Structures are given as structure tokens and as C-alpha cells.
Amino acid sequence: MKIDASPARGMRDLLPADVAVRDHVLDTIVTVYRRFGYQRIETPAVENIARLQGGQGGENEKLIFEILRRGLPEYAEPGTRIHDLVELGLRYDLTVPLTRFYGSNQASLPTPFRSLQVGPVWRAERPQRGRYRQFSQCDIDMIGEPSVLAEAELIEATTQALADVGLDGTTVRLSDRRFLAAVAASAQLPEEAWPGFFITLDKLDKIGWDGVRAELDSMGLPHDRVIETISGLQETTPAKLADTLADAVPALADEVIDDLATTAACLDRLAAGRSLTWEFDPSLVRGMGYYTGQIFEITHPQAGGSVAGGGRYDKLIGRSLGRDVPACGFSIGFERIVDLLDAPRTRAALAVLTEPGVTVPDALAAARDLRAQGRTVEVVPRSGKFGAQLKRLEAAGFTAFITVTPEGIRSGERQLQ
Amino acid sequence: MKIDASPARGMRDLLPADVAVRDHVLDTIVTVYRRFGYQRIETPAVENIARLQGGQGGENEKLIFEILRRGLPEYAEPGTRIHDLVELGLRYDLTVPLTRFYGSNQASLPTPFRSLQVGPVWRAERPQRGRYRQFSQCDIDMIGEPSVLAEAELIEATTQALADVGLDGTTVRLSDRRFLAAVAASAQLPEEAWPGFFITLDKLDKIGWDGVRAELDSMGLPHDRVIETISGLQETTPAKLADTLADAVPALADEVIDDLATTAACLDRLAAGRSLTWEFDPSLVRGMGYYTGQIFEITHPQAGGSVAGGGRYDKLIGRSLGRDVPACGFSIGFERIVDLLDAPRTRAALAVLTEPGVTVPDALAAARDLRAQGRTVEVVPRSGKFGAQLKRLEAAGFTAFITVTPEGIRSGERQLQ
Numbered sequence: 001m002k003i004d005a006s007p008a009r010g011m012r013d014l015l016p017a018d019v020a021v022r023d024h025v026l027d028t029i030v031t032v033y034r035r036f037g038y039q040r041i042e043t044p045a046v047e048n049i050a051r052l053q054g055g056q057g058g059e060n061e062k063l064i065f066e067i068l069r070r071g072l073p074e075y076a077e078p079g080t081r082i083h084d085l086v087e088l089g090l091r092y093d094l095t096v097p098l099t100r101f102y103g104s105n106q107a108s109l110p111t112p113f114r115s116l117q118v119g120p121v122w123r124a125e126r127p128q129r130g131r132y133r134q135f136s137q138c139d140i141d142m143i144g145e146p147s148v149l150a151e152a153e154l155i156e157a158t159t160q161a162l163a164d165v166g167l168d169g170t171t172v173r174l175s176d177r178r179f180l181a182a183v184a185a186s187a188q189l190p191e192e193a194w195p196g197f198f199i200t201l202d203k204l205d206k207i208g209w210d211g212v213r214a215e216l217d218s219m220g221l222p223h224d225r226v227i228e229t230i231s232g233l234q235e236t237t238p239a240k241l242a243d244t245l246a247d248a249v250p251a252l253a254d255e256v257i258d259d260l261a262t263t264a265a266c267l268d269r270l271a272a273g274r275s276l277t278w279e280f281d282p283s284l285v286r287g288m289g290y291y292t293g294q295i296f297e298i299t300h301p302q303a304g305g306s307v308a309g310g311g312r313y314d315k316l317i318g319r320s321l322g323r324d325v326p327a328c329g330f331s332i333g334f335e336r337i338v339d340l341l342d343a344p345r346t347r348a349a350l351a352v353l354t355e356p357g358v359t360v361p362d363a364l365a366a367a368r369d370l371r372a373q374g375r376t377v378e379v380v381p382r383s384g385k386f387g388a389q390l391k392r393l394e395a396a397g398f399t400a401f402i403t404v405t406p407e408g409i410r411s412g413e414r415q416l417q
Numbered sequence: 418m419k420i421d422a423s424p425a426r427g428m429r430d431l432l433p434a435d436v437a438v439r440d441h442v443l444d445t446i447v448t449v450y451r452r453f454g455y456q457r458i459e460t461p462a463v464e465n466i467a468r469l470q471g472g473q474g475g476e477n478e479k480l481i482f483e484i485l486r487r488g489l490p491e492y493a494e495p496g497t498r499i500h501d502l503v504e505l506g507l508r509y510d511l512t513v514p515l516t517r518f519y520g521s522n523q524a525s526l527p528t529p530f531r532s533l534q535v536g537p538v539w540r541a542e543r544p545q546r547g548r549y550r551q552f553s554q555c556d557i558d559m560i561g562e563p564s565v566l567a568e569a570e571l572i573e574a575t576t577q578a579l580a581d582v583g584l585d586g587t588t589v590r591l592s593d594r595r596f597l598a599a600v601a602a603s604a605q606l607p608e609e610a611w612p613g614f615f616i617t618l619d620k621l622d623k624i625g626w627d628g629v630r631a632e633l634d635s636m637g638l639p640h641d642r643v644i645e646t647i648s649g650l651q652e653t654t655p656a657k658l659a660d661t662l663a664d665a666v667p668a669l670a671d672e673v674i675d676d677l678a679t680t681a682a683c684l685d686r687l688a689a690g691r692s693l694t695w696e697f698d699p700s701l702v703r704g705m706g707y708y709t710g711q712i713f714e715i716t717h718p719q720a721g722g723s724v725a726g727g728g729r730y731d732k733l734i735g736r737s738l739g740r741d742v743p744a745c746g747f748s749i750g751f752e753r754i755v756d757l758l759d760a761p762r763t764r765a766a767l768a769v770l771t772e773p774g775v776t777v778p779d780a781l782a783a784a785r786d787l788r789a790q791g792r793t794v795e796v797v798p799r800s801g802k803f804g805a806q807l808k809r810l811e812a813a814g815f816t817a818f819i820t821v822t823p824e825g826i827r828s829g830e831r832q833l834q
Contacts, residue, residue: 076499156781360682
């Protein structure tokens with residue numbers, strides 16, 4: 001009988017070796033973030049559908065798994081709008097829930113609040129190799145800190161977390177939405193056209209300057225000046241960042257330049273003596289519409305794109321709280337990092353091989369004695385040819401075994417590898 | 418402006434102190450189970466709706482959060498059955514996904530396979546104080562082991578996990594579905610009436626023997642003999658279990674008695690010298706319809722009901738695999754245990770208080786030096802009255818602080834509590 005036991009479309013099961021490498025990455029990241037004072041919170045996997053479709057999620061709002069209201073009749077009334085049957089949705093990121101969480105629990109939280117979230121999110125994307133409709137995100141956010149202390153600390157903590165995971169040689173790319181806005185304003189782009197301009201610029205990696213030019217043309221936007229300014233800043237030397245920016249974008253507020261110079265100074269100190277580089281990237285946009293200040297991402301030579309990204313979003317908490325609270329966040333591309341690492345082959349487990357005739361109480365007692373030393377011990381009844389069984393144990397990740405006879409004789413420990 | 422930032426109905430946010438106690442419980446349990454060789458797997462939160470409604474979930478199948486098919490039109494066609502719009506559902510337990518997982522991945526798994534699952538499940542129950550529509554379960558299962566080695570090991574591992582969490586003085590209650598079936602058969606109850614008989618007996622704690630008698634009456638079932646047999650076995654001395662059972666239920670197969678005697682011998686050895694008791698409980702049913710052999714639960718004086726429960730289910734894997742595979746599982750009532758424990762008040766964090774004028778790079782460097790010793794360190798700008806700020810730090814769980822001046826002078830470390 002052939003039964004289809006596959007997971008639902010676009011979903012996947014995680015086998016023990018998969019979970020082991022994911023747990024290792026997660027434990028490492030969480031340990032580093034905790035040392036910086038970030039504390040884990042959890043929000044439910046589902047939120048009210050109106051909140052998920054409030055405009056904060058951009059394109060992700062089209063990818064929501066929608067959950068039916070309870071207590072519906074068996075048949076839909078004629079003329080029923082299907083959307084009206086929906087009450088809840090699965091979250092597509094951890095930022096929408098975080099801003100709601102802060103709005104709901106702010107009175108019980110310190111200022112600034114250093115939040116750490118790890119957990120699954122769901123997006124109904126077209127299934128493709130290596131991309132799944134449920135995947136994990138790992139976000140840190142500092143809420144209530146107006147200065148670039150937040151940006152600099154988030155970047156330091158995340159580069160440290162990546163280094164501890166084993167990803168050395170990362171590059172931090174830094175920019176500022178206020179810089180992009182000043183460039184757009186200087187080039188006489190009308191303010192309502194900025195979001196479209198940002199979206200186009202964000203595609204530079206894929207479509208090149210010619211593609212950016214063509215898209216801006218088709219939107220009827222002038223482009224010579226913005227492209228000249230941005231491409232002219234692409235090779236900016238970090239040491240000369242403040243002066244170069246002041247020259248290239250005279251309309252840029254001193255505050256923006258000072259903030260970038262401060263983050264730059266922190267990055268210089270951080271990179272000294274470590275396998276870490278950083279650069280000012282004037283074409284960096286980061287997709288989300290809600291960023292209001294510095295934006296940043298981290299790339300690694302082995303990863304196709306970025307392995308982490310984030311920025312300041314000072315106007316988002318206000319939508320849930322009723323008053324603005326400064327906030328800044330950094331999200332690690334957890335799945336991308338896991339894909340870069342190898343799963344462990346062994347797990348330092350000891351097999352207690354029980355010969356036929358050993359009673360269950362005796363078998364469990366033998367394992368108990370060994371486990372009391374803090375070891376991982378499994379009771380395995382002897383079966384089949386001895387050599388073949390040892391091969392199976394080795395394949396299952398065991399590193400050693402002992403044998404126990406019905407007379408209570410325990411062999412010495414023997415290594416499997 | 419008043420904005421509702423509450424979680425969706427029946428859902429809840431977990432604050433840092435909540436997560437800390439949950440993480441502690443989970444880490445402790447997982448550490449113990451790992452030492453017994455159980456390996457963590459993960460399945461997606463959503464499954465195809467047909468699988469969730471396959472009859473394996475009992476009453477829980479009525480509580481499924483249903484997820485709409487993608488790509489539906491805006492308006493429902495006249496006469497649309499709402500159920501036909503549903504493609505997926507949120508899982509209501511970890512057993513349905515496990516049996517599917519085993520059916521799908523069996524070729525990559527050892528025999529027996531010791532599975533460990535921890536994760537959220539969702540049930541659309543009527544919201545009430547202390548009960549939530551998303552909650553965590555923690556299950557271990559041994560798949561492929563036909564002998565009571567499985568039962569005895571699952572019970573040992575779980576009592577050890579509970580003891581390590583701090584729940585001493587637990588009681589293990591043991592029975593066997595084959596025993597209940599033999600009692601029912603001896604009393605001439607027709608086999609199709611057994612599930613109803615089990616469901617009624619399961620309510621004994623709540624409705625007493627009079628209630629059981631009344632319910633069986635209303636079902637038209639004879640009850641004098643089953644009640645006499647079961648109540649007569651309620652004070653069975655563990656040491657005399659095998660003899661007493663053989664006398665009271667002559668139809669009981671030797672194999673069932675031998676299995677119970679073996680588990681009993683394991684429990685005797687386990688309880689020796691530990692704060693643990695066990696008893697044979699002839700009225701124990703455990704709700705699920707899929708159990709086929711021994712069933713067990715663990716109670717604790719502080720908890721209202723059981724803190725863990727499980728049993729053997731040899732016919733369930735077959736529904737996903739096409740051939741039966743023996744299996745046995747134990748599920749810890751994670752939420753109930755968390756409710757019994759207190760949240761930690763402090764988190765051994767050190768505050769680096771930076772006086773006005775300390776630059777961001779200097780502030781981060783001071784924290785970095787202290788963090789290099791493996792400590793949890795937060796940068797906190799000095800603000801307001803010193804004494805009031807120290808009180809706020811203490812309330813936020815900090816245990817110590819140092820101060821840093823713009824001249825780079827760092828004070829010695831001072832304790833907060």
C-alpha cells in the first residue's frame with residue numbers, strides 16, 4: 001500500500017541532523033545576543049488579519065496564510081466576499097508582531113528595551129528548491145534608544161554572533177534613508193516619487209545602472225543627478241566619509257553626517273584586529289518602507305546575498321502605541337546561514353548492547369549507571385550479525401559501545417570510529 | 418490616542434521573564450531526554466486538512482484553525498461549501514505530525530527511532546483564564562520497539578526530566594488498554610461499545626462511580642461486573658500485581674500480565690531511593706482512541722491533574738506507512754509544569770553607566786572589554802537622579818553596575834542587591 005506521507009506543499013520536515021545544526025546556530029547566536037543584554041520574547045504565530053494587512057508588510061501582505069473565522073455556517077451565503085470569512089493570519093515576519101507587542105506590554109518593559117526574537121514565519125511563496133513556506137527568523141531590536149548607540153551596538157552584536165557561528169570575513173554595508181531622501185530632494189524628485197525611486201534603486205544589483213535608468217525613465221523621473229551622486233559615492237573611503245558626503249550632498253543635515261561618522265568610528269574600532277570589513281554603500285536601500293534612518297546589511301563571500309539586514313524605524317511603534325518611540329532592528333537570515341554550515345556527523349552517544357536474556361530492568365539499570373556520568377546512552381538489544389550491527393550503530397552516529405550479558409557482565413567500552 | 422494592541426483572541430504574548438522560565442524548563446527536559454538518546458525533529462506547524470481530520474485526533478479535530486486555499490476568487494460561488502475552501506490546518510498535537518513524519522522519512526531513521534519533539538500546537542478552545550489557543554507540547558516517542566523496554570524507558574526518562582525540573586514526589590500511574598478490553602470482554606460488553614465504555618470510565622475522577630454507573634445505564638450497557646472488577650483492583654499492592662490480575666481477570670493474556678510485571682519491576686527499581694511512587698490504576702484510560710497497550714500518566718501533588726501522559730499505539734504508524742510499526746509515546750504537560758514554577762527575578766546582568774559626554778565608540782568599547790569575560794553587559798546612558806536610576810536598574814533585573822566618565826575613568830563594580 002502506497003500512502004502519501006509528504007508534508008503539505010512547500011513545507012518540510014527537519015530530521016535529527018537538520019535540527020542539530022539549526023540548534024547549534026541558534027544557541028550560538030542567542031548566547032551572544034544575551035551577553036549584549038537582549039532578552040527573548042515570544043508572540044503568537046497568528047495575528048488578527050487586519051493587523052497583518054495594515055500596510056507595514058509591503059509585498060509580504062500578499063503572501064499571508066489566511067485562517068477562517070470560527071463558527072461559520074456550512075455553506076457560504078450568496079454574495080459572500082471570501083475575505084470576510086477570514087479572521088486571523090499566520091505572521092510573515094517578526095516586526096509586525098514586535099510593534100504590537102511593544103504597544104501592548106510597554107508598561108512592563110525597561111527603556112530602552114532590548115528584544116530578541118527567534119521563531120518561524122510563514123509566506124505562501126511559490127515553492128522552489130531550498131525555499132520553504134515556513135522558515136525561521138532571528139531578530140534583535142532596541143526600542144526606546146534615539147541615538148546611534150542602537151545602530152552601532154546592533155551591528156557589533158550581529159557581527160559577533162556571525163563570527164561565533166563560524167562566519168568570519170563578513171562585510172558590513174552602511175547607508176541612511178535620510179541620505180537617500182536628501183539625494184532625491186536635491187535632484188528635484190517629488191516626495192511622493194521617493195518610495196518608487198527607492199524600490200528601483202534597490203534592484204541595482206540585479207538590473208545595473210542601465211536598468212535603473214530605464215525604470216526611472218518609465219516612471220517619468222529625472223535620473224542623471226541621482227545616479228551621478230550615488231555612483232560617485234560608491235568608492236568613498238571610510239576615513240573621509242563625513243567630508244565626502246558634505247561635499248556631494250550639500251542639503252544633507254549635519255545630524256545625518258554626524259550619525260554616520262559615529263557609526264563609522266564604531267565600525268573602525270570593531271574591525272581593528274578582526275576579520276571584518278565595512279563600507280559606506282550609497283546604493284543600499286533595504287526593501288521595507290518603514291525605515292527612517294541608518295540602514296545596514298552584512299554580506300559574506302559564501303552567501304549569495306546578505307546574511308543579515310536592518311535599520312532604524314522611528315515611526316512604526318507609534319502605529320500600535322499611539323506615540324512614536326525610536327527603534328532600530330537587525331534580522332539575521334537564519335536559513336541562509338544554516339545552509340552554509342555542515343551538519344554534525346556524530347553525537348557522542350554510547351550504545352549499551354544487551355545480549356538476549358538480559359531483562360529490561362537490568363538493561364535500564366546498566367544504562368542508568370553510565371548516564372549518571374552525564375553521557376548520552378541508549379539501550380540497544382543485540383540483533384543479527386555483530387559486525388553488521390556495529391556498522392548500523394556507526395551510521396546512526398554512535399561513537400562507542402559496551403555489551404551486557406544476562407549474567408550481568410559488562411564489557412569495557414569500545415570505540416566505534 | 419487609544420489603540421488596541423492586544424494579541425488575537427485567546428492568544429498571549431510572553432514577556433522576557435515568562436520566556437526565561439519556559440526556556441529553563443525546556444532546556445532541562447531536553448537535556449535529560451538527549452541523555453537517553455532521544456533526538457529532536459521538527460515538523461511544519463501546518464498540515465493538510467484531510468490529514469488533521471483523519472479521525473486520529475478525536476475531539477481535537479473540532480478545534481482546528483482552518484487555513485484557506487490560495488488563489489481563491491474574491492467572491493464565493495453560490496452554493497460553496499466553506500469546508501471546500503480549506504486546504505490546510507494548524508496542528509492540534511504532535512502525534513499526528515509524528516506518524517506522518519515517520520511514514521515519510523522512515524528510510525533515513527534508525528530502528529528503534531527515539532524522537533523528541535517540542536513545539537507549539539493550536540486549538541480553538543473557548544478562551545479562559547490560564548488556557549490559551551496556542552500552547553507548547555513536549556513529546557518523546559520510541560518507534561520500532563515492540564517490547565516494554567520502550568514503556569519502561571519512556572517512564573524513567575520522563576520522571577527524571579520532571580525531577581530535574583524540580584518536581585519531586587511524582588506518582589506514576591500504570592494500566593493497559595488490553596486489561597481494560599479483557600475486563601469489558603469478560604463482562605460481555607459488545608466490542609463496538611468498548612470505546613464508549615472507555616470514555617465513560619475516563620471521567621471517573623470527575624463523576625465518581627455513581628456517575629459512571631448512570632452513564633453506562635443510559636448507554637444500555639451492563640455495569641455491575643466491570644465496576645466490581647475495576648474498583649476491586651484499585652488498592653492492588655504492586656508486589657502482588659501479577660497474581661491479583663490473573664485472579665481478577667482470568668481472560669487476561671499471559672503476555673499482558675508479563676508486560677505489566679516487567680514494567681512494575683522497572684518502576685520498583687527506579688523508585689528505590691528516589692522521591693517517586695507508582696501504582697497500578699485499573700481505572701486509568703487516557704483519552705485517545707489509538708492506544709493499544711500499556712498506558713501511563715504522572716501526577717504531582719501541586720498540579721490539579723496529570724503532568725505527563727502516554728502509552729503504546731502499535732496501529733497508528735501503519736496509517737501513514739502502510740504497515741504497522743510498534744510505537745510508544747509520552748507527552749509532558751509543558752504549560753502545566755511552567756505554571757507550577759516561579760519566574761527568575763534577576764539575570765546576572767552588569768550595567769555600564771555612561772556619563773554624559775562619553776562617546777558611543779568609547780561606551781561600546783567599555784562594554785566589550787567586560788563582555789569578553791563572558792558576562793551579560795548592557796550600555797546604559799546616565800540619566801535623571803542617580804539613586805532613582807539604580808532603582809530602575811534593580812527592577813530590570815541587573816545585579817551590578819560600573820560607571821564610565823568622558824575622561825575614560827571606569828569605576829569599580831558595585832552590587833545592586
